[in-house]
Amino acid sequence: MNMDSTVKPPQPGRLLQALQPAIVKLYRIAGMAALGAILIGLILFLTGTIFWYFNRTWVRPVILSPEHAKVMSATNALSEAKMQQDAMVVEKATAEAQLKTIDKKIEIYAKEETELGPQAAAKPNDTTLRVSYDRAVEEHADAELQRPVVEQHVKQLEANLVEQEKKVGRLAASPYIRANEEKRVVGFVPYQNLSNIHPGVTLYTCDWGLIKCHSVGKVLSILEGEVQDVHPHDDSVQRGVMVEVDLTDPDAATENVMFAGSKPFWWL
Amino acid sequence: MLIGFFGLIVKALMMIIFINRYIAGVAVRLWRGSKWDETTDDYEPTVAVVIPMFNEGKGIAETLDSLLQQSYPKHKLTITVVDDMSTDDSYEQAMRVARRSGGRLRVIKNTRNMGKRRSINRAVREADAEIIVSVDSDVVVDADAVRQLIRRFVSPDIAAVGGRVDVRNKGENWLTRMQVVKYWYSYGFMKNLEWAFRRVMCLSGCLTAYRRDVLIKLEPLLENREILGVPIRYGEDRYLTRQIVKAGYYTTMTLDAVCRTNVPTRLPDYFSQQLRWRRSNIMDYAGGMSHVWRLNPIVAIHFFSLFGLLLLYPVLLARTIVAGRFWSTLVVHVVFAAVFGLWYRWKTRKQPASETVNPFSFMPIAIVLPVIYALMTPVAMFTLDSSSWETRGHAGNDADADGDGDAIPVEEDSDDGADLSRPQTAAARAQLPAA
Numbered sequence: 001m002n003m004d005s006t007v008k009p010p011q012p013g014r015l016l017q018a019l020q021p022a023i024v025k026l027y028r029i030a031g032m033a034a035l036g037a038i039l040i041g042l043i044l045f046l047t048g049t050i051f052w053y054f055n056r057t058w059v060r061p062v063i064l065s066p067e068h069a070k071v072m073s074a075t076n077a078l079s080e081a082k083m084q085q086d087a088m089v090v091e092k093a094t095a096e097a098q099l100k101t102i103d104k105k106i107e108i109y110a111k112e113e114t115e116l117g118p119q120a121a122a123k124p125n126d127t128t129l130r131v132s133y134d135r136a137v138e139e140h141a142d143a144e145l146q147r148p149v150v151e152q153h154v155k156q157l158e159a160n161l162v163e164q165e166k167k168v169g170r171l172a173a174s175p176y177i178r179a180n181e182e183k184r185v186v187g188f189v190p191y192q193n194l195s196n197i198h199p200g201v202t203l204y205t206c207d208w209g210l211i212k213c214h215s216v217g218k219v220l221s222i223l224e225g226e227v228q229d230v231h232p233h234d235d236s237v238q239r240g241v242m243v244e245v246d247l248t249d250p251d252a253a254t255e256n257v258m259f260a261g262s263k264p265f266w267w268l
Numbered sequence: 269m270l271i272g273f274f275g276l277i278v279k280a281l282m283m284i285i286f287i288n289r290y291i292a293g294v295a296v297r298l299w300r301g302s303k304w305d306e307t308t309d310d311y312e313p314t315v316a317v318v319i320p321m322f323n324e325g326k327g328i329a330e331t332l333d334s335l336l337q338q339s340y341p342k343h344k345l346t347i348t349v350v351d352d353m354s355t356d357d358s359y360e361q362a363m364r365v366a367r368r369s370g371g372r373l374r375v376i377k378n379t380r381n382m383g384k385r386r387s388i389n390r391a392v393r394e395a396d397a398e399i400i401v402s403v404d405s406d407v408v409v410d411a412d413a414v415r416q417l418i419r420r421f422v423s424p425d426i427a428a429v430g431g432r433v434d435v436r437n438k439g440e441n442w443l444t445r446m447q448v449v450k451y452w453y454s455y456g457f458m459k460n461l462e463w464a465f466r467r468v469m470c471l472s473g474c475l476t477a478y479r480r481d482v483l484i485k486l487e488p489l490l491e492n493r494e495i496l497g498v499p500i501r502y503g504e505d506r507y508l509t510r511q512i513v514k515a516g517y518y519t520t521m522t523l524d525a526v527c528r529t530n531v532p533t534r535l536p537d538y539f540s541q542q543l544r545w546r547r548s549n550i551m552d553y554a555g556g557m558s559h560v561w562r563l564n565p566i567v568a569i570h571f572f573s574l575f576g577l578l579l580l581y582p583v584l585l586a587r588t589i590v591a592g593r594f595w596s597t598l599v600v601h602v603v604f605a606a607v608f609g610l611w612y613r614w615k616t617r618k619q620p621a622s623e624t625v626n627p628f629s630f631m632p633i634a635i636v637l638p639v640i641y642a643l644m645t646p647v648a649m650f651t652l653d654s655s656s657w658e659t660r661g662h663a664g665n666d667a668d669a670d671g672d673g674d675a676i677p678v679e680e681d682s683d684d685g686a687d688l689s690r691p692q693t694a695a696a697r698a699q700l701p702a703a
Binding site: 005006007008009012017020021023024027028030031032034035038045233234235236 | 484485486487488489492493494496497498511515589590591592646647649650651652653
């Protein structure tokens with residue numbers, strides 16, 4: 001430590017000295033640009049946060065593939081329903097056959113009863129005849145008793161089969177099942193947005209943030225079954241349902257989000 | 269992958285700073301015991317107290333009276349007020365005190381507005397005392413403060429000794445109460461590591477004693493401070509301290525020498541103060557990159573960690589907010605603020621109620637601090653050449669009070685400095701010319 005001499009500030013070289021004004025000017029321009037970008041970013045972020053907090057019309061497009069969980073689930077459900085339907089057909093056929101057998105028995109034993117009745121009355125000591133007649137009466141009564149039960153069962157099976165056929169038809173018509181054969185697009189709608197979604201409502205997607213929006217199709221139907229997806233802005237998990245959509249612009253399926261009913265900023 | 273690595277770096281820096289401040293610093297302090305804050309009563313040099321003044325109004329009388337009541341031998345203590353062309357009656361107020369000081373107080377007037385540092389330099393050049401004590405014109409100094417500072421010059425290598433700055437307007441509102449706790453941590457914990465190695469990197473200009481010959485030696489640096497031809501007029505107390513360390517001297521401090529300053533009472537004032545401190549921090553950390561690594565490795569690691577965190581923490585905050593984790597981040601800050609508030613309460617439980625504040629006064633820091641870091645740091649980074657926020661609305665420089673900033677350890681040092689750019693009292697504000 002030299003206590004006597006003073007410490008002189010370092011002198012920049014001549015080149016640096018010559019460049020100083022340009023460097024400072026560049027720094028100022030860069031600073032302005034950076035701060036401007038931060039300011040714009042901040043405004044956009046705040047605007048976006050407020051917009052998404054209040055928006056209740058967003059729909060997330062989902063492209064279905066055979067591997068999609070909902071498609072696989074629907075395929076399994078259809079297979080199961082068809083198996084049930086087949087089992088019901090077999091059961092109905094069995095019941096109908098059983099009914100025919102009963103009818104045949106009724107016919108036979110009714111005839112026997114009619115024929116043997118007078119004979120048994122005429123020969124009261126003929127034990128064989130008496131036993132045959134009693135058996136015919138008993139079998140006839142028994143068959144008469146069984147018939148309405150089996151008949152009711154057949155009717156029930158017919159009704160169930162009609163319902164099952166409808167169920168199979170409904171499942172087979174699902175876009176999830178159709179996704180096994182061709183690319184299908186559905187839309188996720190959280191429960192809080194559901195009041196704004198109905199069949200026929202127009203869908204929009206936007207470019208340039210949320211500025212340039214155009215119609216891309218419409219909602220066809222609201223599908224059953226709860227699903228979960230993430231919010232397009234904050235990635236929070238949302239509960240909701242899928243809607244079947246008909247897109248006039250296929251590219252809209254790859255967008256992050258669609259809006260239902262109107263453009264998000266309808267005046268633009 | 270990259271984002272994960274970034275988060276890891278920030279967390280590592282936070283951990284280093286936390287350990288340095290609150291574990292290593294405290295441990296070294298306990299280990300050193302009575303040797304931690306060594307004193308000597310054999311050294312009794314001549315002392316010149318220098319007070320640069322600009323538009324301080326009646327407040328200057330209180331400052332000067334507190335200095336005239338110092339317990340230091342009167343024949344060895346002179347007081348010099350440098351009026352930097354005040355436009356109010358500050359000069360007359362100072363002269364009034366000078367007339368009843370028995371010749372111990374001298375008031376000199378600059379012929380033109382020179383700024384704080386040059387005003388001090390002028391007084392230093394004219395003084396013949398061995399030790400110069402720099403005091404801000406808006407503080408009140410405890411009667412024993414000068415003596416306590418001088419007692420810490422236990423070695424010729426010690427070139428500067430800083431005092432402790434306390435908040436004068438403690439109970440004025442929630443903002444001042446919050447700053448009370450912040451200042452308490454700044455002086456009680458945050459400088460411990462640097463203090464342990466006698467390499468305190470920021471001594472507040474509110475109350476610091478310097479060896480005059482060192483100030484003379486470094487004067488050209490202070491007078492001609494500039495970057496790329498742009499004069500830098502903020503954070504000069506911090507700059508001076510670092511230059512002293514760079515020149516190979518030791519810097520230390522004491523909590524026994526106390527001055528009290530008014531802290532900002534309004535958020536805009538507080539934010540403008542923080543903006544100046546951020547500029548000062550960035551400039552000083554950047555300036556220190558070339559030589560701090562030559563100091564003790566622990567001090568160097570601490571220094572670089574603070575710089576790294578200062579730059580990276582705003583990015584982490586922005587990422588957190590954009591990722592929608594604002595509330596969880598806020599909760600973390602609230603928890604830290606609560607723990608620090610309660611620790612403050614426990615440690616100050618034996619102090620008079622008038623000297624302390626409610627521990628929950630510190631809670632607003634949980635939101636104020638992230639806002640400052642997220643907004644002020646980038647603004648400061650890109651306006652380092654700004655001169656529009658200067659002290660006292662003229663070409664002076666900022667003063668240092670807080671010294672080392674933010675108590676919550678997830679943050680880095682703030683810096684220093686009482687906000688003299690806008691005197692906090694309404695009367696003083698009213699006297700400010702439109703800058």
